[in-house]
Amino acid sequence: MSHDEVKQQPPINHAPSSNFAKEVEQEFYGDGIMKCIQCGMCTASCMVASMTERYRPRMLIQKILLGKREEVLSSELPWLCMTCRLCEERCQEDVNLSEIFHAVREIAAREGYIPQVFRNTINKVLEDGWLLNDAYTDFVEDDRSDLGLDPKLSWNNDFVKKIKKRYFEGVTKK
Amino acid sequence: MKEFVLYTGCTTPVRLPAYEAAVTVVLEKLGVRLIPMKDVNCCGAQYIESLSHTAFAAMSGRILAIAESMDRDILAICGACSGSLKAVKHDLDSNKVLRAEVNELLADEGLKYTGTVEVKHLLQIFNEDIGYDAIKAAIVKPYHGVRLAAHYGCHVTRPPEIVHVDDPENPVIIDTIIEAAGATPVDYVGKTRCCGGPMLAMDEEVANKIGLDKIKNIRDEKADGIVTACVFCDIQLTQVQFGDMAGDEPKIPVLTLPQFLGPAMGINFDSLGIQLNKIDPQAILQEM
């Protein structure tokens, strides 16, 4: 085969395909992701990973470092961390995975990627001021009275209106 | 009498009011009075926290500011709430810009966060404010050799540099209280692992598998019961024993820490809400 027939290939580039890792680093508590050496301590400590094949915290960090922005933001993976922080406790490079995944979630939310259950729950909180307004039945009220507790629960639902206006306008509607 | 304002969080008043009642009456007897907080909001843990860090800071920040206006430190009895309030406090104390933004939102209620209140979890109250000597002195009906497994909860003990409660890999507070009350604390595989509760939203099956793994490890050590220090953990470890994946083994009773301590202090079962526990703890309580 002559040199002329060999197609010009683009140079092999192992750099991240976007500045995704850097972007995450800029978020609250997203810093430190670059310290990861992919040793697997986090995954070995992760209870979610032990119970399901589809979640591997180390691999998720790897995807972020490799710049797979769209894939990560649109997947459920960042939302599968249950924030127990055992990985953070054990990571010898002091990478705070749970916090990094929170940063990723925040970016994802801005771009409209929010799991339905989160959407629903937030809508509830932003309306009632707390999570369980609907679950507060007469039975529960009676139980509280029997226990000598105030059956009237005074949750404030004005403040959340401000929060909704400032931070969530349009976000939870999609 | 030391006084704290009690932040119950969303879950306890509705799903585990017995915990609220028990902690109030037990702490009162040990010299700590709890003042209920009115007009508060959800701390923003998990959900708001995931979508907007600033919104989260404002939600928890408001609770901190209300406590400040009442001039009392906060006692949080839910692990997630305690973790949130402490993390937000840490952020607000170290980030001026964030603090200014939050205070701006609080301004027209006349609230302001300046950083004077402390946030404590129930275990800190026992360890730091009451002390084991006082707890031991209050025991009038000790348990006799009942084997109990302590479950601390992730947000209670981690991350240690924010929450300052106990050694996260080797926690001892609940075990020490169990021993002080005459029971035998039992060590088990995976003691510091999560109960699975936070996973319920995204994947109930995985959440329950995680919870049942913990139950199995506790059962392997032949414990008679589980003692918890977080409402979420308590509900999850109870709930997970019902349901299809649970199997036929006899259920292990789950008690919140004040419900465990109260009977040993001579407090009657009714005011501790024992009758509301889904798994009957009679087997444990009979051993007094």
Add this chain to the structure above:
Amino acid sequence: MTTERQHKSKVGGGTTEIMSNEALIVGGGVAGMQAAIDIANQGFKVTLLEKSSSIGGVMAQIDKTFPTLDCSACILTPRLSEVSRHPNIDLLTYSEIKSVTGETGDFRVRVHRHSRYVDESKCSGCGDCIPVCPVEVPNRFDGNLGFRKAIYTPFPQATPNVVTVDKKGEPACRATCPAEVNAQGFVTMMRHGKFDEALEIVRRSTPFPGVLGRVCISFCEAECERGMLDESISIRNLHRFLADYERAHEVAPVEANIDKKERIAVVGAGPGGISCAYQLARMGYPVTVFEKREKAGGMLRYSIPEYRLPREILDEEIQRVVDMGVKIKTGTTVKSLHDLLEKGFKAVFVATGAWESNRLGIAGEEVDGVVHAIKFLEDVNNGEKVTVGDRVVVVGGGDAAIDSARVARRLGAKEVTLVYRRSHVEIPAIPSEVEDAKAEGVKFMLLTNPVEILSSKGHITGIRCVRMRLGEPDHSGRRRPVPIPNSEFTMAVDEMIIAVGQSTDPRGLQTELECTEWGTVKADPVTLATNVPGIFVGGDVFTGPNTVVKAVGHGKHAATSIDRYIRGLDLMEGRAKDRHRVQSYEVDKSNIPVEARASMPKQGLESRKRDFSEVELGFNEARAAAEAERCLGCAVCCECERCVDACTRDAIDHHMPDEVVDLHVGAIVLATGYKLFDVAKYPQYGYGKIPNVITAMEFERLINAAGPTHGHLIRLTDGKIPNSIGFVQCVGARDVQKGVPFCSRVCCMYGIKNAVMAKEHHPDADVTVYYADIRAFGKGFEEFYEMARTRFGVNFVRGRVAEVMEGKKKNKLIVRVEDTETGDLHDVAHDLVIISPGIQPPEGLEDLAVELNMDLSEEGYVQVHDAVLTPVDTDVPGVFVAGCADGPKDIPDSVSAGSAAAMRATIILSKVDREE
């Protein structure tokens, strides 16, 4: 790596003159030895200082080295030999630096040489002393897996090849005993069931094992270190058991060995006198004891009641002393001490005691029915018929008072009340006596003082007392009792026994000597010499009323003084106590379960009532052995001296003092080595909790033929061969959260080496190494890693281990890890898990750095001045560093650094008498 660092010259400006061309190497590991040899071979004198008892360092503990798999000892031992034989190397082991002053070319170093209690020039390292030593402690050299004796060599090729006695100082018990009874010694022998040898140890200090075993106040028990944990060892009762045991079995024969001519006189056959006579007879002196009363024993016989001390015990022990060649002349009153000297006695020991009873000093003391305790007890003990009233009051709180009260009960008193002016905290009597008195019905009326004795027809009818409270402390340090106004009350009694203390006879024999205002003799507290040469004093006549054991101690010390006096030696030399007493923090009590002390069985209360038979019944063998087991062995070596008996070369000297050596050197090389990270700081790995989780050093000792299992790689829990072995790497290294962010450089290679060795021992076992990276830099390392994988079949899994758990059946270990190459999460079962800890700076480096005025790096290592240009120089001119002291290094690099440091040092040394 920087080259711009400013030279932090501690020398002010100009040049320094090199005053010494000798060198000091601190640390006898492979780096230190290399430096020493290289300097010495150039003709300079070197002192090689080593903290432990042998040079060799960590390399002596290792089995094989990487990457060549050479036997570590084979490479190391020729060096040990070379160092010890080199004419220019002075080897100071078991030594530490006390202080360093001066500067490059002119360092003055003061070295503290701990005594090994063995003469290095006499000991041949034969080891005959080791099997007979009764003390076992965990063997640090074996990673605390096995045990070694108190006298030991750490490993077979230890250099110098002499044994070392591990003795921390004086144990609290022996340090407190006035007679220096070696409690730790005899209790240790008792643990091994060697009761005769234990008794022999007791008899070195006192002739009264049975007597003191019953009446001693036991100061030792108050200081016993075990008491800091739960309850002190029941030393007195164990002491007594030995005497009882001998009586029940075979009594050791007594030999009279009087071979000296100088006759000694002892005045008073009480505990002090008999003790002195006994010690002198042991030394071979002919002793005559003069005793005024009908029988020997002093207050032991005439004061202490029989239910505490049966007469036959006392008689037998006194007889034993007589059998040793001591003459006791009872019924003989000495009229003059000076006469004795004139009669030809070369020395005299006066121990006449204090028999005068103090008066209360209140009105009515002369009436009938008021007796003094000393007289009362003497009469009873003499066998005279003594009657007591129905309602007896005893005034006082000492043992004489308690004795009187309990005797009065036995003689039929219906009510006995003890009145004492201070509280139960100050009461001087032995606590068990007080307890027994209460059990026998003696009523204790504390904080009460009689002020008047009421009488009718010349006989006591009652006493008027006043209640007291405790005020400020008086000259004795005890709080002074102060009467409470208007608290007087009257108590009807028909007999009063006064026991408020004794004093010496104001017209007694001792007045021939210089006395104090209280009538006691003035004497030197250590030598017991009085103002008259040749006359020594001891016991109550010297101290005032005091304890039996104190008198016994005086007798012993006086005997030493008398011996020296007769031989014309200095009385005082070497006798002031300068030995370190073992402190509480030096005794490790961490893993010892709390256990109450053995209780003394006592005669039932009913049978005690009118009987003078012994109340305390004594331990049986099982109880005694169990109690002896509780001893913590504070000083480690218990000075039982079995080693001395076993040694055929007289090499062991338990009184060898520590030494201070002053060195003048021109250059110092630090080669202090390292210690391993404490992996218990990772609770999730279960080290210390889960069995069969061990560290790499423990593994080395297991596979080492000189180790605790003779080189058999087995599980220590059940001795079984592990079929599946896991190695966890990167523990205590590369961990930001634990403050050790740096890579420890050697763990990957030593981990692979250990894995290969595991396969060598058990080719069929499956061996897995769990890692984050394999750092196989350097020549031969990559090849070694390949060989491990291909030739030996070691598995390598790329994933850091998160947790080690105990398997369900509790005989397997489960390792949870992610195989990062596949993303699979695994729970792997192993029989044995080895944790590879990172390397840390050694113990004591911080303290040494202060002495050298040197800053350590952030991680605690010696700071190298410039890593590129002067990699073995420190920031202190004249001080160099080699080996792991400045950071983790393997053996070849340590050796290179040793040679480099030697070179740098000799640049200075070669310029001696000139300026640098």
